Amino acid sequence: MMIDGTEDEEKFLAAGIAGLQQNSFYMHRALDSNNLRDALKYSAQMLSELRTSKLSPHKYYELYMRAFDQLRKLEMFFEEETRRGCSIIDLYELVQHAGNILPRLYLLCTVGSVYIKSKEAPAKDVLKDLVEMCRGIQNPVRGLFLRSYLSQVSKDKLPDIGSEYEGDADTVSDAVEFVLQNFTEMNKLWVRMQHQGPSREKEKREKERNELRDLVGKNLHVLSQIEGVDLEMYKDVVLPRVLEQVVNCKDELAQFYLMDCIIQVFPDEYHLQTLDVLLGAYPQLQSSVDIKTVLSQLMERLSNYAASSAEVLPEFLQVEAFSKLSNAIGKVIEAQPDMPTAGVVTLYSSLLTFTLHVHPDRLDYADQVLGACVKNLSGKGKIEDKKATKQIVALLSAPLEKYNDIMTALKLSNYPHVMEFLDVPTNKVMATVIIQSIMKNGTRISTSDKVESLFELIKGLIKDSDGTPDDELDEDDFKEEQNSVARLIQMFYNDDPEEMLKIIETVRKHILTGGPKRLPFTVPPLMFSSLKLVRQLQGQSQSQEENPFGDDASTSPKKIFQLLNQTIETLSGVLAPELALQLCLQCAEAANDCELEPVAYEFFTQAYILYEEEISDSRAQVTAIHLIIGTLQRMHVFGVENRDTLTHKATGYSAKLLKKPDQCRAVYACSHLFWVDDHDNMKDGERVLLCLKRALRIANAAQQMANAARGSTGSVMLFIEILNKYLYFFEKGNPQVTVAAIQGLIELIMNEMQSDTATPDPSADAFLATTMRYIQFQKQKGGTVGEKYEPIKV
């Protein structure tokens, strides 16, 4: 059916073109022989082809353009004719003898154009006559094309200011009047198009109408091109008349297109000065009109205008552009209760962009916008609509982008309220955007109040939403989020310890609400920034001896450590014992630096408890024990007794590890606990040797076990490692470590390696080789070291 229709249309078009060409051929012949009568006859016949109703606007346009070209030639002929002495007035009458109206009016417009050029009558009279006579075409398509022809031939003949057609009787207001009238009539025809024809083809018709819209819009363009349309005339005549037509036509398509046209065609300066009038029209539009787009366009243009030059900004203030736009949006939303949420938010988003551009200094305006938005969204609950949430994100991102500074956004009291309308995932996205903005700009957040409000904003990331936690969340995404929160925590900083402590307390308060999944991510940064504060306090107390930290109760390291202790406890409660242990050790070390023995001891105790009670995985135990040993080795605050207890425990733990090689390594690591280089009171050579010997025993046992289980003795790696430890302590001057012992160990290794059951292990070979090279090297060094090594035979 449809295909047939288009095929037929092609046929009709072809027939129309053929008829047109034939008649234009005869017309040309008449023109060549200066036969006016025949020229009129054939041109009328040619134009009769345009009387067809069988073509869609698209095809009709094709036909029209061909006729248009021919009419240009006819117009030239008419001009020559008047030069030859034919009276233009007679000609003007003559063409009106044509019996069919459409050809008659095309001819009339053509002659009319010559008539105006001849200046035998005032341009305005001719124009008025033409635009009146065109009323005879009530068929929308034909009427639109005819009037567009009129507009085309007349646009260079309007009595504009400075135009040759301007005269005493012809003023620019006549030109404006003419164009306005033509515009009004065209719009009426255009609007009427939708009501004609069967309703089942309505969709097709709307499409066709859309194709024709530029014919109507062209008039507005012509208006904007008239020099004489200054601001005053625009304000007093043009805009009210155009708007009247737009509002009264009550047609969705037309209203949308024409409002957009007005905005695009006329200068921004005019819009600014006529904002009242322009905005007043919006609430009167049909409720189905997509006002948000049009209004957004307007605000965008005004924003760009404001951005174009600083000189125009006072104008904006003068006309109170912001409050007018703000009011208008309110009214539009009121007038269109069915407007989708996305539309509402888009409007506010545009307004916000506008105010950010035009009044960057007026934060209260931005806040007002957000506030109004909140008011309008309230009662709607979380917004599910994708488009709407997208718009809200845009709305919220705008201030961040503009100010590059979250601090400004934090001042917007309504900002978090708007965020509340977002659904959980989007809220998180927005929070991430905020954090990224902070990171990008390296903004330091320096007061606890700001931290408080910032957490309010990003609470989607900080804790689970009111409902059940979102299980479907992708693990990687979650990590990404929480890592960004962790990064954010690093950005909180204040030089003033007191304030910094407040910040820490605030952060702590918030992150503790985060639940077991989040704490492992958020606690460490908090711990480290607290420890940073501790060190800072420590530094201060050292420089100001007379003011020991004990006085200022609120910010003493002790107090901070208490806080940390509690925090770590929460962490151990959430199945992250390894992390808790690591943090305990960190704290212990910090306490060590602050010379707070009891605190450090307490942390260590906790670490041990964690080790004993929570860490059961053998691999984790290995890691933990090495951490403990490492940390403990660096501790210097402990008294002998405490230290003994702790080292004893550590050695004990080491020997109880599951795998022999692990045991061995842990035990020889323990040897360091008894030999701290910088502290002479912590050098116990005997116990060092004890540890090493024990390690050797374990290594031996390991080898035997391997032999029994697999039939091969396994690697000698452990022995080489122990040898290295021997060499270390030998070099450090531990009297218990003797050349003989080293010599014995080397031989043992050699034997093992040559035994039949040994498994070849290239890395062990290499390790041994380098160890040997080291001994050689030390020997050749000479001096005391050389002497010391001398007795060792390799």
Place this chain on the structure above:
Amino acid sequence: MNIIAGAFKPPCKISISLTHPTTRKQVRVKKENDQTVMVPLFQSQENIVGEVSIEPARGKKVEHNGVKIELLGQIELYFDRGSFYDFTSLVRELEVPGNLYERKTYPFEFSTVEMPHESYNGINVRLRYVLKVTISRNFVNNIVEHMDFVVHNYIPAPSINNSIKMEVGIEDCLHIEFEYSKSKYHLKDVVIGKIYFLLVRIKLKNMELEIRRRESTGSGTNTYVETETLAKFELMDGVPVRGESIPVRLFLNPYELTPTYHNINNKFSVKYFLNLVFVDEEDRRYFKQQEIIVYRLLEDS
């Protein structure tokens, strides 16, 4: 053949000529055989002056009972063929009975002739003016020669010329108000007006203005009425909506109108009407007819 033809050839040649034929306006008139000839144009109260020359065929004498010239105004009704009504008949004797031997010229003059009616060539009726020269003869047919001329009578513009304004309609379908600026138009006038649509419920396709001529001849039961549409002038293309007003501007010049003739000699009348026709999408026609008076304007110059 030649001899026989010669026998029936008129024994003399008569020609009628008017003085100042070059300055007199001539009008084109269509003859029965569709050929057009130019004939002189007169108006009432003019003097019709000229001369008649009679030239007997060589070597023949014409014996006659007198020569006269008549000016006749005749109404000819086609349906009773051959019956002429002379409403004007003037005679001038040119020659007493006698013989004519050679060419002779007779001047004649009809002064301030009353010619109240205009020449008219209609469908069923013809009104014509003719100069007729008759040479009366005994026993044989009279020798007769005609010369047609045309009479147009001009009148000044009427002092009262009301507009035609009317609201018409079909209930609940179509209500319009139309207005023509005048009720009386001269032949080169323009009909100016507008059609205002008050209610449109039918799907109109277009609107035309027709000029119709109604010629009625005879009287009583023998009245014949012929209506001709002289002009079809499209006023509007498409469907108007309520409140739309469509301009009318129709130049009468291109159409061959005559003035309105009212009961000419009780024989015939010619009336003109403006017929406003609406055509709907199913080609049904709705119309409203209004009589207009057409007159021949006496131009001031």
